[in-house]
Amino acid sequence: AQSVAQPEDQVNVAEGNPLTVKCTYSVSGNPYLFWYVQYPNRGLQFLLKYITGDNLVKGSYGFEAEFNKSQTSFHLKKPSALVSDSALYFCAVRPSFSGNTPLVFGKGTRLSVIA
């Protein structure tokens, strides 16, 4: 069975500094990996996904994520954080070529960007 770990419940970053939100996964075979963001009182919004190919994936709002197969990680990054990036971030995984297997989500990491 697949699983996702987000080892940090909370990440604090100063505005303008680079940010990293960590995600590791466990899945049989090759993964499809996703990042979502949740702003207060809203549903989740899709940020980016990894399917295959280039290990560095670029997404919305200047975010990117790096797929590392040997470390089974898919960390979310941004070169320069904004206060408006403060939100709850979720990593999700499913095995590729798995038919109707639904996504499994991590427990989320709350990012706080301080001005």
Place this chain on the structure above:
Amino acid sequence: DVKVTQSSRYLVKRTGEKVFLECVQDMDHENMFWYRQDPGLGLRLIYFSYDVKMKEKGDIPEGYSVSREKKERFSLILESASTNQTSMYLCASSFGVENSPLHFGNGTRLTVT
């Protein structure tokens, strides 16, 4: 833009009541999902559906049922609401392609007293 609409943002119900949470999507998505979100537990899948009149149990189906009579609508039913079902409920939909991202509604915060 894809729109997933959940009928209520906030609901307050009494223990033992039958509760209906409605979700409608406007993008002709094949797949629809119901999650509940609780602090420290993340998102947990309750039920999902890959086609009209089809349903599959997720990780925590106990105490819930679902109905999908039309492609665009997916209803979550709490047969007899209990206080431990107080939570944020999120509906999502996606195309029937493996790497298709989920599109979420804004959620329904249900309080059972």
